[in-house]
Amino acid sequence: MISHAFFNRYAVDVAEALIGTVLEVDGVGGIIVETEAYTIEDPASHSHKGPTKRNASMFAAAGNAYVYRSYGLHWCLNFVCEAGSAVLIRAIEPTTGIESMRQRRSGANTFLLCAGPGRLCQALAVSQEFDGLSLFSAPFRLSAGSSAVEVCRGPRVGISKAVDLPWRFGARGSGFLSRSFPDSTVLSEIDVPASQSIHRRE
DNA sequence: AATCGGATACTCT
DNA sequence: GAGTATCCGATTC
Numbered sequence: 040m041i042s043h044a045f046f047n048r049y050a051v052d053v054a055e056a057l058i059g060t061v062l063e064v065d066g067v068g069g070i071i072v073e074t075e076a077y078t079i080e081d082p083a084s085h086s087h088k089g090p091t092k093r094n095a096s097m098f099a100a101a102g103n104a105y106v107y108r109s110y111g112l113h114w115c116l117n118f119v120c121e122a123g124s125a126v127l128i129r130a131i132e133p134t135t136g137i138e139s140m141r142q143r144r145s146g147a148n149t150f151l152l153c154a155g156p157g158r159l160c161q162a163l164a165v166s167q168e169f170d171g172l173s174l175f176s177a178p179f180r181l182s183a184g185s186s187a188v189e190v191c192r193g194p195r196v197g198i199s200k201a202v203d204l205p206w207r208f209g210a211r212g213s214g215f216l217s218r219s220f221p222d223s224t225v226l227s228e229i230d231v232p233a234s235q236s237i238h239r240r241e
Numbered sequence: 242a243a244t245c246g247g248a249t250a251c252t253c254t
Numbered sequence: 255g256a257g258t259a260t261c262c263g264a265t266t267c
Contacts, residue, residue, distance in 0.1 A: 075261070083261070085250095093249060110262050111247035117261085127261055157262050197261055217262095 041181040046174075047101035050076040050124035055208045057118070057126060059188035063180040064163040067136030069153065070184060071128060072210040073217060075195045079123030082200035086123040096171045097125050104179070106160070106170040113157030114166045118174060129196070129207075130154050132215040133162070155217040191220035 041060065046053060054076035062068045077084035085094040085107065096105040097119055105117040105125050117125035131153045133140055140152045140162035153159040160166065174181055189211035194202060196218065209220050 077261070085261080088251085091250070107261085108248050110260065111249080113262050115261065129261085155262065161263095195261070199259080 040183045041175075043100075043102045043175075045102075046118060046120050048121055050078050050120040050126055051206055053118070053120045054126040054206065055190055055192070057128075058190045058208050058210050059184035059186070061134070061180075061182045061184060062128065062131060062163075063135060064165060064169075065178040066180075067139050067163055068131060068180075069134035069215075070132040070210075071130075072132050072213040072215050073128075073130035074208050075127040075129055076120075076206040076208075077117070077125050077127065081204070081206075083195065083198040083202075083204075084124070086125070097123055099171060100173070102174050104165075104169050104172050104174055106165060106167060108167070109157060114160035115156040116160050116163075116165050116169070127156055128159060129156050130209075130213075130215055130217050131159055132210075132213060150214055154215055158217075193220050 045056070054074040057071050057074050060071050062071055077086070079086045081087060086097045090098045093107055094105070096103055099119065101119050101121060103119045105119050107115055109115045116128045118128065119125050133149060133152050137149065137152070141147065143164060144152055144158065144162050151158065152162045172179065191209045191211050192205045193207050194205055195207045209216050
């Protein structure tokens with residue numbers, strides 16, 4: 040299920056499909072509970088204005104990691120999808136290596152170990168040297184989740200452009216999110232208004 | 242609620 | 255080359 044083809048497609052679909060899958064880095068990780076999609080047409084995406092030194096990985100192979108520094112001090116982990124697009128991994132529910140995470144995160148509460156892209160990278164010890172690495176080999180391990188998850192969607196966090204696109208996805212009711220989704224955003228119930236339509240590349 | 246931290250890249254000049 | 259904004263988090267107010 041988690042193959043090159045899984046990633047080499049529209050990032051918004053990948054972002055949704057990733058909720059509930061399991062990510063481990065050097066044997067430490069858990070269940071992905073929050074993601075966001077960024078595409079090349081998307082003004083909020085690093086790739087929107089074309090390749091730069093920082094975003095080079097977004098234009099390399101689907102199924103690689105794109106790791107960048109945020110606000111000068113945090114690392115953020117993305118999964119590269121079709122050219123120039125990626126999914127930001129925003130939160131996971133810790134399941135393995137929790138003690139390692141707690142050490143790296145100065146004893147943080149379990150619910151705050153990986154609740155946010157910067158926290159997640161600190162807990163999983165992801166930094167610059169992981170940029171451009173394949174997700175299909177060590178230190179990464181990706182596997183399908185063991186149970187179905189109800190997915191919520193809503194606007195992305197912390198951006199100032201394309202703020203209305205509902206490209207943030209989350210596991211419904213999870214206590215491990217960086218912030219909650221309003222109840223009304225369960226995916227099966229949402230009706231995306233025309234003003235928020237998702238423009239697909241063709 | 243406000244602030245600081247301090248890399249990267251875009252914006253003018 | 256200066257000024258501004260950024261896919262955030264910890265700490266202080």
